[in-house]
Amino acid sequence: MATIRVQTEDFDAGAEIAKVRTGNPKVGAVAAFVGVCRDRNDGENVSSMTLEHYPGMTERELARIVDEARVRWDVIDITVVHRVGRLAPTDQIVLVVVAGAHRGEAFAACEFLMDYLKTRAPFWKKEETPQGARWVDARASDDAAAERWMTGAKRDAA
Amino acid sequence: MVKVLYFANLREDLGTAGEELSLPADVTTVAALRAHLIARGGAWSSSLALGKAVRVAVNQEMARPDAPVKAGDEVAFFPPVTGG
Numbered sequence: 001m002a003t004i005r006v007q008t009e010d011f012d013a014g015a016e017i018a019k020v021r022t023g024n025p026k027v028g029a030v031a032a033f034v035g036v037c038r039d040r041n042d043g044e045n046v047s048s049m050t051l052e053h054y055p056g057m058t059e060r061e062l063a064r065i066v067d068e069a070r071v072r073w074d075v076i077d078i079t080v081v082h083r084v085g086r087l088a089p090t091d092q093i094v095l096v097v098v099a100g101a102h103r104g105e106a107f108a109a110c111e112f113l114m115d116y117l118k119t120r121a122p123f124w125k126k127e128e129t130p131q132g133a134r135w136v137d138a139r140a141s142d143d144a145a146a147e148r149w150m151t152g153a154k155r156d157a158a
Numbered sequence: 159m160v161k162v163l164y165f166a167n168l169r170e171d172l173g174t175a176g177e178e179l180s181l182p183a184d185v186t187t188v189a190a191l192r193a194h195l196i197a198r199g200g201a202w203s204s205s206l207a208l209g210k211a212v213r214v215a216v217n218q219e220m221a222r223p224d225a226p227v228k229a230g231d232e233v234a235f236f237p238p239v240t241g242g
Contacts, residue, residue, distance in 0.1 A: 035242050051241065052166055054234060057218035082241060094242050114242060122215070122234075123241025124166035135167045138211070138238030 001077045008085040020077040020099040031106035039089035044129040051084045054122035073105040119146040165236035171205040189223035
């Protein structure tokens, strides 16, 4: 099972976590990640950000990433929720929830999903700062994080 | 005709979110389409210049420069992604 949503509205992480485990006695572990809008980035204060996406491709790319996680790990359920539109510091941006039988695959799949989402799913952030609006540059560290999964080292460790 | 879409800073710099384009006969790949757009000059040549980090998707799937482009396709140009 998998749930993928792109939405402007906020999400309730607790409710999403409850959904993947309630009534399923095979679930022994739920790992969740919440990405949050910060008030500072690259040395500038950030008063708000606007998330743009590619409707259609975004959902398809997220589905491909979820499928890839399922090939790599035996997990029971995955939820990915990503917000778009205008967000302010302290607002939630993204949620990934993975339910599995054991924590190892739940943790690993959750981290993999975030690393791949950040480098593959077509979202773009534009920040408002005192110096004006600016598009956020992609980070080499995010590419490096995603590439770890291609070596197989991380997968073997999990 | 192909549907060409532009996102994020490319959409802003080019002043358009997309267009319907009829392909010249010699434009059959992603790289050729990019070169065709660069040849318009101005913001097109600066924003899509080969040194710039521009990603391309064909029919909503990431595509390499040698990927084929044909009538009816949806081709999107955008910068490296920054979600999450």
